[in-house]
Amino acid sequence: TRFNARGIDDNGNVANYVETEQITCYNSFTCSHVQIRGSVPVFWGQRGITATMRITRNYEYTNAAFLKHIDYINATYGKVLAVNLMSLTKTGEQMITDAFEEHVKRNDLPTLRYEFFDFHYACRKQRFDKVNPLIKKILPVAENMKFTVEDKRGTLLLSQKGVIRTNCVDCLDRTNVTQSKIALKMVEIIMRTLGVDLSAAFGQDVFSQIDNNNPKQQHPFILNFKVVWADNGDTISRHYAGTGSTISSVTRYGKGGILGLLNHGMTTLNRFYIGNWEDQTKQECIDMVLGEHTDSVNLFGESLDRELRLREREFATYERIAVFIATWNVGGLTPPSNFDLSRILDFQGQQPPDLIVFSLQEVVDLNAKNVLVSSNEPSLVHWMNVLSENVHKVDRRYSMLQTKDLVGIFLIIFAHERCKTRITRVNSETQRAGLLNKLGNKGAVITKLCFDDSSLAFINCHLPADENNLHARINVIDDVHRNAFQSDSLGKKKEEKIETLDYKFFCGDLNFRLLCSNADARQLLEVYNYALSNKKEAQAADVLFSLLNHDEMPVLKKHSEYLSRYKEGQIDFLPTYKYDLGTQVYDSKKSRTPSWCDRILFWHEENVEVDQKFYSRREYLETDHRPVVSYFVLEVKKIDHAKKEEITKQLYETLNSKPVDDDIDEVENLEGPSLQHNLSSPLRPGDSAGKH
Numbered sequence: 001t002r003f004n005a006r007g008i009d010d011n012g013n014v015a016n017y018v019e020t021e022q023i024t025c026y027n028s029f030t031c032s033h034v035q036i037r038g039s040v041p042v043f044w045g046q047r048g049i050t051a052t053m054r055i056t057r058n059y060e061y062t063n064a065a066f067l068k069h070i071d072y073i074n075a076t077y078g079k080v081l082a083v084n085l086m087s088l089t090k091t092g093e094q095m096i097t098d099a100f101e102e103h104v105k106r107n108d109l110p111t112l113r114y115e116f117f118d119f120h121y122a123c124r125k126q127r128f129d130k131v132n133p134l135i136k137k138i139l140p141v142a143e144n145m146k147f148t149v150e151d152k153r154g155t156l157l158l159s160q161k162g163v164i165r166t167n168c169v170d171c172l173d174r175t176n177v178t179q180s181k182i183a184l185k186m187v188e189i190i191m192r193t194l195g196v197d198l199s200a201a202f203g204q205d206v207f208s209q210i211d212n213n214n215p216k217q218q219h220p221f222i223l224n225f226k227v228v229w230a231d232n233g234d235t236i237s238r239h240y241a242g243t244g245s246t247i248s249s250v251t252r253y254g255k256g257g258i259l260g261l262l263n264h265g266m267t268t269l270n271r272f273y274i275g276n277w278e279d280q281t282k283q284e285c286i287d288m289v290l291g292e293h294t295d296s297v298n299l300f301g302e303s304l305d306r307e308l309r310l311r312e313r314e315f316a317t318y319e320r321i322a323v324f325i326a327t328w329n330v331g332g333l334t335p336p337s338n339f340d341l342s343r344i345l346d347f348q349g350q351q352p353p354d355l356i357v358f359s360l361q362e363v364v365d366l367n368a369k370n371v372l373v374s375s376n377e378p379s380l381v382h383w384m385n386v387l388s389e390n391v392h393k394v395d396r397r398y399s400m401l402q403t404k405d406l407v408g409i410f411l412i413i414f415a416h417e418r419c420k421t422r423i424t425r426v427n428s429e430t431q432r433a434g435l436l437n438k439l440g441n442k443g444a445v446i447t448k449l450c451f452d453d454s455s456l457a458f459i460n461c462h463l464p465a466d467e468n469n470l471h472a473r474i475n476v477i478d479d480v481h482r483n484a485f486q487s488d489s490l491g492k493k494k495e496e497k498i499e500t501l502d503y504k505f506f507c508g509d510l511n512f513r514l515l516c517s518n519a520d521a522r523q524l525l526e527v528y529n530y531a532l533s534n535k536k537e538a539q540a541a542d543v544l545f546s547l548l549n550h551d552e553m554p555v556l557k558k559h560s561e562y563l564s565r566y567k568e569g570q571i572d573f574l575p576t577y578k579y580d581l582g583t584q585v586y587d588s589k590k591s592r593t594p595s596w597c598d599r600i601l602f603w604h605e606e607n608v609e610v611d612q613k614f615y616s617r618r619e620y621l622e623t624d625h626r627p628v629v630s631y632f633v634l635e636v637k638k639i640d641h642a643k644k645e646e647i648t649k650q651l652y653e654t655l656n657s658k659p660v661d662d663d664i665d666e667v668e669n670l671e672g673p674s675l676q677h678n679l680s681s682p683l684r685p686g687d688s689a690g691k692h
Helices: 063-077 092-109 129-146 173-193 198-202 207-211 220-241 249-253 258-289 299-310 368-372 377-394 470-483 519-532 537-548 553-559 640-655 661-669
Strands: 018-026 029-037 044-046 052-055 079-084 112-116 148-151 154-156 162-169 316-329 355-361 398-406 409-416 423-432 445-451 454-462 503-509 597-602 610-617 627-638
Touching: 018 173, 029 063, 029 173, 044 092, 044 537, 052 092, 052 220, 052 368, 063 079, 063 092, 063 162, 079 092, 079 129, 092 112, 112 129, 129 162, 129 173, 129 661, 154 409, 162 173, 173 198, 173 207, 173 220, 173 470, 198 207, 207 220, 249 398, 299 640, 316 454, 316 503, 355 377, 355 454, 355 503, 377 409, 398 423, 398 445, 409 454, 423 470, 445 470, 454 470, 454 627, 470 553, 503 627, 519 537, 597 627
Parallel strands: 029 162, 079 112, 079 162, 316 355, 454 503
Antiparallel strands: 018 029, 029 148, 044 052, 148 154, 316 627, 355 409, 398 409, 423 445, 445 454, 503 597, 610 627
16 A cells, blocks of 8 residues: 555565556557656655655665666666656655665666656646646657557557656656656657647647646547546556545646645545555555465465475575674763774674674663653764764774664664675564553664575563563563564554564663572672682682572563573673673662673574574673673575475475364464463572573
């Protein structure tokens, strides 16, 4: 539906992509001229009741899709003239135009010519005749692209050698008017080629005829031409937006008039209503029919998917990539511009990774003003610059892939240049977990992507604090995983669930606490430091293990359907919270119990391998938390789709022969064991998560 289909996808397909063929028959000749329309070929979208426009992917990670789109047009039609009708005075449209033009200029393709025309400004006050200079300007290109002609025997006499691609925002109203004017001039050229002068037949220029809104003064051909193109525009509009064109009266009559203005207003209101209240139901129906609805259960399909996963290595090849993750609660810190993060970005002898992921919390202070009203943009931009500068010290070939924030929670991912063409389907969203799940002081930011044919999710989470808030932490963990990418609203549809992805990384200030007294925890830490200072490393490790046995995560895992599936590397570092600022002294004011609040967890499918090279903390005294880092080596797959199709056919034959009763048993077993939230279970030694 309209707001769920904007811009381009990773295969080079664009929203509202329509080919319109105008066929002219005269005597024994049949002539054809083709135009196309389609959304601006960059990653952009609109969300919320105000339908705010935003670019969702930068140039580096859009260009491959952009080139696929242009290559497809070139292969199908030949050279392309892209006519962009967006507005310069509307911030969102200008932003999207800038992104479009960046691709045009930087690629400098010989098969692509670009023309910008601010339709709204030029045609203000209903002066739609002001589009005529644009048509006259591009007409030589259209003439050079020619048209197709066949005689009555079907002999091809002439072929069209290129195409005009027109867009506005929706590729509806402005595009309809412009394409109809291009079509009229092409009819004039075609008829002139066949020996008929339309201007002489009309007694005036064709533009003067079509812009005249008095039917009595118009030639019958023009009246019929207008109706055909108005009907075409209305049909495309109903398919994409649920209503006819807002300015079809212009196409039909040349000018809008009072009735045209009233119709424009009513159609606009109708589109607003449909976009906000009806399109989601329509989208769900589309997804259901296509088998892409996230809540649908197809036992046959699930059985097939399960069998395909087991045989995946028969039709997929695997390659290893490296992912580095750093999580840090920065406590509202505004670092200096030259802040050195080299200790965090120490890969301990490993190669610079393919992806660098920063998971920050409390980028702004979580006071009432910041949570409710203040903008976090200055802090985000500052941190973005600091992180970029430090990453570029590692290698200038890293670029920012994606950023997403929720008040103080900030997730930023950098990817190496070598990965540009391998990363697709990047998407992000937020899950609020503050008061009534409306405030963003707690919650999560999630980014998911595909690397080759493997899917990854990075979840930066800030869970509720306080030692006695176990229930709240469980609820937020499960809600984030259950609801991520599952809500539907204007410009947002349900997508695959987090649990279905190949790799999940759950990190952040998870606020996991020690289930022992502050005095006992500090006493064990004193014993640990004493053993370490006397070079008794084995004794120190035993003491740290004893302290870890009081960590609450094993208890939470028993009562969370999602956390129970995560693994964690062996913790061999001290609790990361809470320190007095600028010191290595645990909280001396409120005497909070030291705890491992800052964690990096991972969950992967059984048929792939993960090698965690290290899991450690880094020493920065600027905040009351210590950053935690980890380096993973993953297997990502490339699917041979021909081999997969062959194996799929084999499995279909096998599954078709399966007794029906087996599927009935599966239905009866779909409901798993009920989840009990009894947190009184005693903690047993060894429950702490160890090496995977």
